[in-house]
Amino acid sequence: MEPVDLKKARKEAADAAEEVKNVSKDMVENMKAQIQKNPWPYIGGFAAAGLLLGFLLGRRK
Numbered sequence: 001m002e003p004v005d006l007k008k009a010r011k012e013a014a015d016a017a018e019e020v021k022n023v024s025k026d027m028v029e030n031m032k033a034q035i036q037k038n039p040w041p042y043i044g045g046f047a048a049a050g051l052l053l054g055f056l057l058g059r060r061k
Contacts (some may be wrong), residue, residue, distance in 0.1 A: 035042050
């Protein structure tokens with residue numbers, strides 16, 4: 001079994017975290033552009049999700 005190089009592991013973890021940050025930032029920018037382009041499907045989807053959540057939470061057992 002090889003010894004663990006903590007400096008290398010930290011660098012790889014930091015690189016992975018930076019990559020996730022960059023990818024998620026790109027995803028958010030794409031989503032913002034799509035919502036600004038055509039907001040009505042998103043408004044309808046959130047309204048339906050809110051109604052469903054309200055129905056589920058409002059039910060009595």
